[in-house]
Amino acid sequence: MINFMPVLVMNGILFVITILLVIADRLLITYGKCRVTVRQDDKVDEFVVDGGNTLLNALIENHVEISSSCGGKGSCGYCKIRVTKGGGQILPTEEIFMSTREKRENMRLACQVKVKEDMEAAIPDFLSVVREIVVQKKFDPKKRWKVTIR
Numbered sequence: 733m734i735n736f737m738p739v740l741v742m743n744g745i746l747f748v749i750t751i752l753l754v755i756a757d758r759l760l761i762t763y764g765k766c767r768v769t770v771r772q773d774d775k776v777d778e779f780v781v782d783g784g785n786t787l788l789n790a791l792i793e794n795h796v797e798i799s800s801s802c803g804g805k806g807s808c809g810y811c812k813i814r815v816t817k818g819g820g821q822i823l824p825t826e827e828i829f830m831s832t833r834e835k836r837e838n839m840r841l842a843c844q845v846k847v848k849e850d851m852e853a854a855i856p857d858f859l860s861v862v863r864e865i866v867v868q869k870k871f872d873p874k875k876r877w878k879v880t881i882r
């Protein structure tokens with residue numbers, strides 16, 4: 733008979749460590765006030781937020797519209813945004829939603845990026861890109877097409 737006790741003990745220890753890390757991150761680490769600059773089309777918004785929150789929450793709290801259908805759980809991939817300053821390295825939870833090109837162009841999921849320092853970001857206007865394709869009748873269903881997001 734297989735003894736599961738060591739596996740259960742190890743899982744319990746990992747669970748406790750995870751809880752302690754989450755608590756330490758919330759209570760002990762403060763990032764202070766961070767300035768977030770967001771460019772969308774020709775409009776530039778700038779606001780100061782408390783560090784430690786996600787970029788998605790910071791944007792929503794400051795009335796910047798951004799797509800999101802999973803509520804920031806990192807499962808829909810709609811909250812893509814180009815982070816040009818701050819934000820750190822791309823996370824494994826984001827990589828599955830990004831093409832090689834998007835990774836190279838600093839696209840990130842706003843719900844996965846924590847605001848830890850001053851940041852600059854640009855929200856791609858997907859709707860305008862699609863609208864432009866329809867208006868100019870560029871779309872050819874027989875061709876495989878790519879969209880360049882500015």
Ligand code: FES
Binds near residue numbers: 799800803805843
């Ligand atoms: S809000 Fe769904 S992945 Fe970011």
